[in-house]
Structure formats: structure tokens, C-alpha cells
Amino acid sequence: xxxxxxxxxxxxxxNKVITKPIRLIEFFAGIGSQHKSLSVLQQAFPDKIKFESWxxxxxxxxxxxxxxxxxxxxxxxxxxxxxxxxxxxxxxxVSSNYNEPLSQKSLExxxxxxxxxxxxxxVATHNLVNIMNVKGVDLEVKETDKYEYIxxxxxxxx
Numbered sequence: 001x002x003x004x005x006x007x008x009x010x011x012x013x014x015n016k017v018i019t020k021p022i023r024l025i026e027f028f029a030g031i032g033s034q035h036k037s038l039s040v041l042q043q044a045f046p047d048k049i050k051f052e053s054w055x056x057x058x059x060x061x062x063x064x065x066x067x068x069x070x071x072x073x074x075x076x077x078x079x080x081x082x083x084x085x086x087x088x089x090x091x092x093x094v095s096s097n098y099n100e101p102l103s104q105k106s107l108e109x110x111x112x113x114x115x116x117x118x119x120x121x122x123v124a125t126h127n128l129v130n131i132m133n134v135k136g137v138d139l140e141v142k143e144t145d146k147y148e149y150i151x152x153x154x155x156x157x158x
Contacts, residue, residue, distance in 0.1 A: 018148050020147055021052070022051035022148050023054035023148070024052065024152070025056070025139055026154075027057045027131060027153035028057065028131070029057060029063070029154075030058065030067075031066040035053055035071045053072060053125070054140070055127075056128070057130075057131050058125075059129055059130060059131075060094075064118065064122060064127055065117070067125050072124050076120065077120060078120050078123040087118075088104075090119055090123070091107070091129060092104075092107065094107075094122075139151070
């Protein structure tokens with residue numbers, strides 16, 4: 001860097017060195033571009049970069065499914081023992097068109113197998129679904145002595 005070039009960020013605060021495993025929180029997660037970036041870094045520096053997907057917030061049904069298929073790969077049936085109403089409560093706020101949430105009536109008319117699929121993908125990805133309802137406590141930031149938490153957002157989702 002030239003001695004005449006201003007480095008705004010280093011003048012505000014010192015660089016942070018991350019020494020603990022990372023818990024990634026992605027708002028407007030889409031298909032998980034931040035997760036992918038950390039995965040690439042982890043492959044390049046396996047002894048230095050450790051992370052897990054901690055929470056996501058994503059409302060688009062295709063993106064929720066893609067996130068699970070690409071990154072998490074958890075295909076457990078979490079719907080066992082749940083009523084349709086319980087599953088609908090958990091997935092309330094999802095969108096099928098990327099522009100608006102499905103109405104309660106549309107959700108209720110949805111076939112049970114589709115509700116289960118969305119529900120299972122939301123549970124598998126730790127998806128909080130509706131950004132407007134997310135509270136700080138929902139992020140479950142805990143054990144800060146053991147983990148670094150990184151919250152990202154990419155609006156629109158990619």
C-alpha cells in the first residue's frame with residue numbers, strides 16, 4: 001500500500017484474528033454463497049478454518065431446499081409425530097415466488113407431502129424463515145468462549 005493511500009478500515013479498528021470455530025448465521029441466505037465461501041477456505045486451510053452453518057433466514061422454498069441439498073445434506077424426516085398445523089406454524093412466511101409469502105389459505109391447501117418437505121428442509125437448515133419475526137434470542141449466540149459467530153446478509157439473496 002502506498003504511504004499516501006488512506007486505509008479507512010485499519011484506522012477504525014484493528015484486524016480481528018479468528019482462532020475459534022465459526023458459527024455462520026446467514027440472513028437472506030439464498031442457496032448459501034457465504035457458506036460456499038467458507039467451505040472453499042476450509043478446504044484450502046483445513047487446519048485454520050473450522051465452521052458450521054448455525055442459522056439461516058430464507059423464505060424462498062426452492063432456495064431452502066437447495067441450501068440443504070448443497071450444504072447440509074440432512075434428509076431426516078423431522079415431521080414424524082408432527083401435525084400439519086404444527087408444521088405450518090414452523091414454515092409460516094415461506095414464499096413460492098420469491099416476491100411474497102404464501103397466504104395462510106395457500107399453506108393450508110398445500111398437500112401434506114409438500115408441507116413435510118418444506119418443514120424438513122427448514123428444520124435441517126436451522127431456518128428461521130421470516131426475517132420480520134427474528135429476534136436476537138432466536139440466533140442462539142452462546143458459548144462465545146468456544147465459538148466466533150459471523151452474521152452475514154446478502155439482500156437480495158445472492
